[in-house]
Amino acid sequence: MTLPDQHTSRIDLKLVAEMVTPGSRVLDVGCGDGELLALLAETRNVDARGIELSREGVAGCVARGLSVIQGDADTDLADYPDDSFDYVILSQTIQATRNPRLVLEHMLRIGRRAIVSFPNFGHWRMRSQVFFKGRMPVTDSLPFDWWDTPNIHFCTIRDFVALCDAVGAERERAVALDAAGGRVGLNAPWWLWNLFGAQAVFLLKRG
Amino acid sequence: MSDLSLSLADPLKEANEPSSPVARFGPETPLAMDCGVRLDHWQIAYQTYGELNATRSNAILVCHALTGDQHVASRNPITGKGGWWTAMIGPGKPIDTGRFFVICANVIGGCTGTTGPASTNPETGKPWGLAFPMVTIRDMVRAQALLLEALGIGSLFAVVGGSMGGMQVLQWAASYPERVFSALPLATGAKHSAQNIAFHEVGRQAVMADPDWRGGRYLEEGTRPAKGLSVARMGAHITYLSEPALHRKFGRKLQDREAPTFSFDADFQVESYLRHQGVSFVERFDANSYLYVTRAMDYFDLAADHDGVLAKAFAGTKTRFCVASFTSDWLFPTSDSRAIVHALNAAGASVSFVELESDKGHDAFLLEEPNLFATTRGFIGAAARARGI
Numbered sequence: 001m002t003l004p005d006q007h008t009s010r011i012d013l014k015l016v017a018e019m020v021t022p023g024s025r026v027l028d029v030g031c032g033d034g035e036l037l038a039l040l041a042e043t044r045n046v047d048a049r050g051i052e053l054s055r056e057g058v059a060g061c062v063a064r065g066l067s068v069i070q071g072d073a074d075t076d077l078a079d080y081p082d083d084s085f086d087y088v089i090l091s092q093t094i095q096a097t098r099n100p101r102l103v104l105e106h107m108l109r110i111g112r113r114a115i116v117s118f119p120n121f122g123h124w125r126m127r128s129q130v131f132f133k134g135r136m137p138v139t140d141s142l143p144f145d146w147w148d149t150p151n152i153h154f155c156t157i158r159d160f161v162a163l164c165d166a167v168g169a170e171r172e173r174a175v176a177l178d179a180a181g182g183r184v185g186l187n188a189p190w191w192l193w194n195l196f197g198a199q200a201v202f203l204l205k206r207g
Numbered sequence: 208m209s210d211l212s213l214s215l216a217d218p219l220k221e222a223n224e225p226s227s228p229v230a231r232f233g234p235e236t237p238l239a240m241d242c243g244v245r246l247d248h249w250q251i252a253y254q255t256y257g258e259l260n261a262t263r264s265n266a267i268l269v270c271h272a273l274t275g276d277q278h279v280a281s282r283n284p285i286t287g288k289g290g291w292w293t294a295m296i297g298p299g300k301p302i303d304t305g306r307f308f309v310i311c312a313n314v315i316g317g318c319t320g321t322t323g324p325a326s327t328n329p330e331t332g333k334p335w336g337l338a339f340p341m342v343t344i345r346d347m348v349r350a351q352a353l354l355l356e357a358l359g360i361g362s363l364f365a366v367v368g369g370s371m372g373g374m375q376v377l378q379w380a381a382s383y384p385e386r387v388f389s390a391l392p393l394a395t396g397a398k399h400s401a402q403n404i405a406f407h408e409v410g411r412q413a414v415m416a417d418p419d420w421r422g423g424r425y426l427e428e429g430t431r432p433a434k435g436l437s438v439a440r441m442g443a444h445i446t447y448l449s450e451p452a453l454h455r456k457f458g459r460k461l462q463d464r465e466a467p468t469f470s471f472d473a474d475f476q477v478e479s480y481l482r483h484q485g486v487s488f489v490e491r492f493d494a495n496s497y498l499y500v501t502r503a504m505d506y507f508d509l510a511a512d513h514d515g516v517l518a519k520a521f522a523g524t525k526t527r528f529c530v531a532s533f534t535s536d537w538l539f540p541t542s543d544s545r546a547i548v549h550a551l552n553a554a555g556a557s558v559s560f561v562e563l564e565s566d567k568g569h570d571a572f573l574l575e576e577p578n579l580f581a582t583t584r585g586f587i588g589a590a591a592r593a594r595g596i
Contacts, residue, residue, distance in 0.1 A: 049557070055578075058561045062529060062582050065589020069548055069560040079549045 011181040012117050012199055013039055016091055019115055019173060019203045020044050024086035027051070027111065029073045029103070030093030034061035041066070049085070051076060074098045077106035085111040092199075094118050094160075095151040105167050108206050114169070117201040120176070122156030122194040141198075157194045164204060173203040216284035218318070218491060219426070223327055225252040225313075225320025226284040227277055230357050238315065238350055244340035248329045251354045252320025253277050253312035256296065257304035259360070265596050266360045267302060268351065269311040270368030270375035272573075273443075273500055274492055276319040279311040280304065285319070285491045294575055301583040302367065306596070310358070314375075315350040316342035316499040324495035325426065335495075337423035342499050344371070344507045348378045352386075362386045364594060365587065369393035369572035370539065371500070374507050377547065380528070381509060381520040389527040389590040391583065394536050394572040396543030397517050397550070398508040403538060406446050407501040410439030414494050423495055436494040437485030444484045449535040449568035453477060510550075517550035524551075527593070528558040529586040531572075531579060538569040559586060 013036045020026060022044045028037050031050030034057075041048045050068035052058045061068035069076075073090070074097055088111030090103065095118055097103045107114040119142055120126075129137040136146040144151065155163070157176060164171055176184040176197025184197050193200070216226055231250040232238070238246040254277045259266060269279050269292065276283065280290040280297050296302045296309055313321035316339070324339040331338075355363070366379045366387050373395025380390045399407075414420055417435025421428045445453075457477040461467070464474065473479040513519035528551055532544035541562045551558040563578045565571040572579065 047557075055561065055564060058559070059578060059582055059585075062559045062561060062589075063585030065585060065592065067527070067557045067559050069552070069558060070562055071560070079552060081553050081555075084552075084555055 010035070011177060012201060013091065015175055015177070015201050016089060016115050016117055017044060019201070020046060020087055020089075022046070025049075025084075026087045026089060027080070027085045028089045028091065029077065029107070030090065030096070031061060031066075031068060032057050034064050034066045034068060036089065036091055037061065037066050037068070038064055073103050077103060077110065080106070080110045082109055083112060087111050087113045087115055089115045091115075091117050092119065095154050097153060100153050100155075101163060101167060104163065104169065108167065108169055108204065112205065113172070114204040115201065116160070116204065117199060118155065118160065119151075119199050120157050120194065120197045121154040122158060123179075123198050124195050125179070125198075127195075157197055157200045158190060160200065160202065161190070164202070168207040169204040170207040171202060172205055174200065176200045215287050218285050218493070219325065221285055221320055222318050222323065222325040222493065223320075225277075227252050227254050227320060229253070229320050230354050232353065232357075236353060236357075238346070238353065240315075240340050240346045240349075241343040242341045246322065246340070249315070249322040249350070250320070250326075251312050251315070251322070251350050253310055253354060254279060254281060255311075256280050256309040257307055259308040260596070263360055264362075264364060264594060265306065265591075266308045266310060266355075266363050267365045267367060268355070268363050268379070269296065269302075269309060270347075270351075270366065270372035270379075271311060271314065272368070272370040272372045273504065274440075274488065274497070275372070276317065277311045277313045277321075278319075280309065283491075286487075292573060294573070295580070295583065301580045302587060306591070307364065307587075310355070310360075312351055312354055314342075314347040314371075314500065314503075316347070316496060316503060318493035318496035321350070323493070324423075324499055325493040334426040336426065337495065339495070339499065341506075342503045344374045344378050344503055345382065345512075347503065348375050348382055351375070351379075352383060362388065364596065365389045365391060365590065367391040367393075367583075368395075370395055370569065371504050373539075374504065374509075377509055377520075378507075380524060380526050381512075384521075384524045384526055387526045388594055389529070389586070391529050391531075391586065392544075392547065393531050393579070394533055394539050394544075394569055395547075396539050397510060397520075397547050399505050400543070403446075404505045406443065406538075407505055410443055411498050411501060413438040413442070414498060417494075420494065423498075425494065431489070432494045433486075433489045436489050436492070436497060437482075439485075439497060440488040440492075441481040441485040444481060446538045447568055447570040449537065449566055451535065451566040452568050455566070456480075517546065518553035521551055521554040521556050524554060524556050526556065527586075527590050528556055529582065530558060530560045531582055532562050533565045533567070533569070533571040533576075534562060535566045536569045536571065 373392035414435040417432035419430040420432035510517035
C-alpha cells in the first residue's frame with residue numbers, strides 16, 4: 001500500500017511506514033520530533049512509542065501527544081522486556097549509536113520485527129569525495145564535518161548486511177533509495193545497490 | 208478591608224472547621240488504615256474549581272506535597288496568600304479550569320481540615336496528638352477515593368502531583384488503575400531514599416527536641432514547638448533548592464549591613480531568608496502533622512508492596528503516564544523518575560518521560576517553568592482528545 005503524500009515529504013519515512021502492519025505496537029528509537037511516530041499513528045493506527053535523546057525532541061513529541069521517553073538507545077534498550085513490541089524502528093539513527101551491534105540485537109529481542117533505515121556510506125558520491133578530494137564526505141543530508149558529526153559509525157549497505165548475518169537477523173525486505181528518492185531496481189545485485197543507494201531500509205526478524 | 212491580617216483564619220480552627228468544603232464520614236464509611244487502625248469518624252477538606260461535565264469525565268485530582276493543602280488555586284485562608292499552584296491551574300492555564308473539574312483535598316494526617324493529629328479525637332474531646340494512627344501514602348489515597356465516591360466521581364481523567372503529591376499519583380495508578388485515565392507524577396519517586404529519610408529524621412528530631420513540644424501534647428498544654436518546627440522547615444527548605452539557585456539568589460550577600468557583626472545574628476541574606484521561611488511556616492502548619500506526613504513519605508515504597516518489583520504495581524495498566532524530573536533536583540533526582548519509567552515500560556504502559564532543564568531544584572515543579580507547562584499542556588491535551596473531552 002502506498003501512503004498519501006500529505007502526511008510527510010520524506011520518502012524514507014513513508015517507506016518505513018508501509019512496512020508496518022496497521023494496528024501494531026511500535027517503538028521508534030531516536031524518534032526526533034516525532035514525525036514518523038505521528039505518521040504511523042495517523043495513517044497506520046499504531047500504538048506508537050518513542051525514545052529520544054534530546055530534551056527538545058521529547059518535549060515536542062509530548063506536546064504532539066506522543067508517548068516518548070527521554071533516553072539513549074545505547075543504554076536504555078536493555079530495560080525493555082522481550083517481545084514487547086511488534087516493530088522496533090531505528091530510522092536514520094544507527095550511525096549515531098556507540099554500539100550498533102548491541103542496539104540491533106536489543107531491537108530484535110524487544111520487537112518481533114526490526115526496521116532499520118540508514119544513509120549508505122558506499123554511495124558513489126561518498127566514494128568520490130574520499131577518492132577525488134581525499135576528504136571525509138559532506139553532503140546535503142549529512143552536512144557535518146568529521147570533527148563535529150554525531151554520526152560515529154557509518155556503514156555501507158554491504159556492511160549492514162554483514163552485521164545482519166553476524167547477529168543472526170533474517171532480512172524480510174530491503175529497499176534502497178537513490179539520491180532522488182527513487183527505488184533502486186528490485187532485482188539489482190548488491191553491488192549496484194551499494195553504489196547507487198543513497199539510503200537503505202531493512203525489515204528484519206530474528207533468524 | 209483595612210487590615211488583611213484581621214481576615215486570616217485561625218489554623219487551630221481550620222483543622223476541625225475548615226473554611227473550605229469538607230466531607231464528614233461516620234462508621235458506615237470508615238477509613239481502614241495500613242497501620243491496622245480503623246477511623247470511624249473522619250473528615251476530608253477539599254476545594255474544587257471549574258465544572259464537572261455531564262458525563263463526569265473531566266475530573267482532575269491534584270495531590271498536594273508535604274506542606275501543601277487543598278487551596279491549590281485560590282486564596283489560602285490561613286496565610287491570605289494565593290493558591291500554591293496558580294501557575295499551573297486556573298482558567299487558560301496548563302490545567303485549564305475552564306475545561307476541567309479540578310479537585311484538591313488535604314491529606315489524611317494534614318492540618319487544614321482533614322483529620323490529623325491536630326483534629327479533635329471524638330473519643331476524648333481532646334486533640335489527637337500522638338494518639339493519631341500512623342499515616343501512609345496509601346491511606347491518603349484511600350481517603351481521596353472515598354471522597355470522590357461521595358462526590359459521585361467514578362473515574363478521574365487525570366491525577367496530577369509533584370513530590371509527595373507524585374507519590375500519591377503513583378499510588379492511585381497502582382491501587383485504582385481502572386479509575387485513572389492519565390497520570391502526571393512530577394519530581395517524585397516510587398520510594399523515599401535513605402538520604403530523604405535522613406533529612407526528615409533531622410526535622411522530626413528538631414521538633415521533638417523543642418521543650419514546648421511537650422511529648423506531642425502542646426495543643427492541650429497551650430504551647431507550640433515553634434523553634435523546633437522552624438528549624439525543621441529551615442533544614443528541609445534547603446533540600447528543596449539547589450546550590451546554583453541559592454548562589455544566584457543570595458551569594459554571600461549581607462542582610463541590611465555593610466560588614467559582618469561578629470555575632471550569631473543573621474548577617475547573611477541566606478540566613479535571614481531561611482529564618483523567615485521557618486517562622487512563617489510555623490504560623491500555618493501543625494508540628495505533629497509535620498511528623499506524621501514526613502513519616503508517611505518515609506514509609507512509601509511502592510515496589511515493596513509488590514514483591515519488590517515495581518513493574519508489578521502497574522501490571523496491565525491502561526493509564527497514560529507522563530513522568531517529569533528536573534536537572535537540579537537532588538531530593539528526587541532524575542534517576543528516581545527513570546526507575547518509575549523503567550517499571551512502566553516493563554509493564555507495557557503508555558509512558559512519556561522528560562527531564563526538564565532548571566536550576567531551581569526540587570521546588571521547580573511549583574514555579575514558573577515554561578517547559579513544564581508546555582509538557583503538561585501537550586500531555587493533558589492529547590489525553591483529553593483520546594478521552595473525547
